[in-house]
Amino acid sequence: MDKLVERALAGDRRSIARLVSEVERKDPGSAALMKQIYPHTGRAHTIGITGSPGAGKSTLTSRLISELRENGKRVGVIAVDPSSPYTGGAILGDRLRMQDHALDDGVFIRSMGSRGNLGGLSGATHEAALILDACGYDIVIVETVGVGQSEVDVVKISDTVCLILVPGMGDDVQIMKAGIMEIADVFVVNKADRGGAEKVAADVKVMLDLIPERAWRPPVSLSSAEKNSGMEDILANIESHRKYLTDTEGGRNRILSKIEAEVEEVLRRYLFERVEDVWRGERDTGILNRIENRETDPYTVAAGLIERIVVR
Ligand SMILES: Nc1nc2c(ncn2[C@@H]2O[C@H](COP(=O)(O)OP(=O)(O)OP(=O)(O)O)[C@@H](O)[C@H]2O)c(=O)[nH]1
Ligand SMILES: [Mg+2]
CATH class of the missing domain: 3.40.50.300 (P-loop containing nucleotide triphosphate hydrolases)
Structure with missing residues (x-):
């Protein structure tokens, strides 16, 4: 387990504060930290x-x-x-x-x-x-x-x-x-x-x-x-x-719908980040000029990028 997570779980306030800062900055490693946090x-x-x-x-x-x-x-x-x-x-x-x-x-x-x-x-x-x-x-x-x-x-x-x-x-x-x-x-x-x-x-x-x-x-x-x-x-x-x-059953359903919203939120964020990543790598490869010259179009480009995300 990550040392920071370990210290935070043990109740060390400075480590808790640092963890919160990492997720707030959306540091690349924050998803890995949250995976360790979630079971607790x-x-x-x-x-x-x-x-x-x-x-x-x-x-x-x-x-x-x-x-x-x-x-x-x-x-x-x-x-x-x-x-x-x-x-x-x-x-x-x-x-x-x-x-x-x-x-x-x-x-x-x-x-x-x-x-x-x-x-x-x-x-x-x-x-x-x-x-x-x-x-x-x-x-x-x-x-x-x-x-x-x-x-x-x-x-x-x-x-x-x-x-x-x-x-x-x-x-x-x-x-x-x-x-x-x-x-x-x-x-x-x-x-x-x-x-x-x-x-x-x-x-x-x-x-x-x-x-x-x-x-x-x-x-x-x-x-x-x-x-x-x-x-x-x-x-x-x-x-x-x-x-x-x-x-109560109504209450249990409410808990489950909260978890559903949680998964959807993470899913959306993951997808968004990946799309941004792939697009950042592609943007400066002359693709904009090729669209300008009508050699390709935004729809084909977007579909191609999505495919690459899924294959990865
Ligand atoms: N008379 C009266 N004033 C109150 C009461 N509770 C809060 N206040 C006053 O209302 C003002 C705003 O209080 P806050 O607790 O900062 O309100 P808030 O909803 O957190 O404000 P924001 O975070 O800025 O949206 C302060 O001047 C408080 O002293 C109350 O029960 N009675
Ligand atoms: Mg306030």
């Missing part, structure tokens, strides 16, 4: 926390970490910043809000970019979650801002998706538009210390009633991350959802 995964419960910018996701995450630590759980956190690959305001804010846990050995916090993935989560986010799972974190929290594709992608990498709403943002309309009702397993109306939270919760429940009968009905909690209230209730709801996943 499947123990953590991965929680996706999504919601509008400023909804209180980081503050809430920090509170949940405290609660989970009191219950003796080790917690890994990946904060995804859609705007920049490595640095940026949001990351700074997330860092500050989670700083309380900086010295706790049972907590690992990592910020990652998602740029270059059409606004969605990168494959590296998923791999980072797998690494934290393998390295002994019982709970892995992935915080993503609910913009565009990332909130849909978060379903693919989370066991439980927790959607954070806040009063006074016209969220009822937003939810309907984005079809987010379908992806949330647990609803949280945060900033309940302000007015209007009960109304939002009631609206969500009405909308849930409109969705045809399904095996899991998402519960709705009120919270104030600022005042540290509602955390136990949220964790209890997440735990119920975990039980649903493992103990």
Whole structure:
């Protein structure tokens, strides 16, 4: 086994951080590393926390970490910043809000970019979650801002998706538009210390009633991350959802469809990388001129390249 993987699996934080960096940079050897990591995964419960910018996701995450630590759980956190690959305001804010846990050995916090993935989560986010799972974190929290594709992608990498709403943002309309009702397993109306939270919760429940009968009905909690209230209730709801996943047929199917999405994602990435490789080697062989002179055409060239990938 690779030394780095060995040290990371043994819980060495610097090695874990280096592993995550390698998958984030998509180093050529990262697939080989992930092959060694994967057999050790499947123990953590991965929680996706999504919601509008400023909804209180980081503050809430920090509170949940405290609660989970009191219950003796080790917690890994990946904060995804859609705007920049490595640095940026949001990351700074997330860092500050989670700083309380900086010295706790049972907590690992990592910020990652998602740029270059059409606004969605990168494959590296998923791999980072797998690494934290393998390295002994019982709970892995992935915080993503609910913009565009990332909130849909978060379903693919989370066991439980927790959607954070806040009063006074016209969220009822937003939810309907984005079809987010379908992806949330647990609803949280945060900033309940302000007015209007009960109304939002009631609206969500009405909308849930409109969705045809399904095996899991998402519960709705009120919270104030600022005042540290509602955390136990949220964790209890997440735990119920975990039980649903493992103990019911609907839940088992959900787990399998997550694995299916995982295979498809890796497959797509492998294919894409191979196509790029082959094309890079071919591009400067005069092929462009031959197409220009109509000696061949893009369709024949593409089909030929694909064939070479398959034969290899
Ligand atoms: N009144 C009130 N303010 C809150 C609550 N939770 C968070 N806030 C405040 O809301 C602001 C945004 O909080 P964050 O935790 O950074 O929100 P976020 O969703 O992580 O934000 P982004 O990551 O930038 O999308 C901060 O000023 C928090 O102090 C709450 O329960 N009540
Ligand atoms: Mg945040």
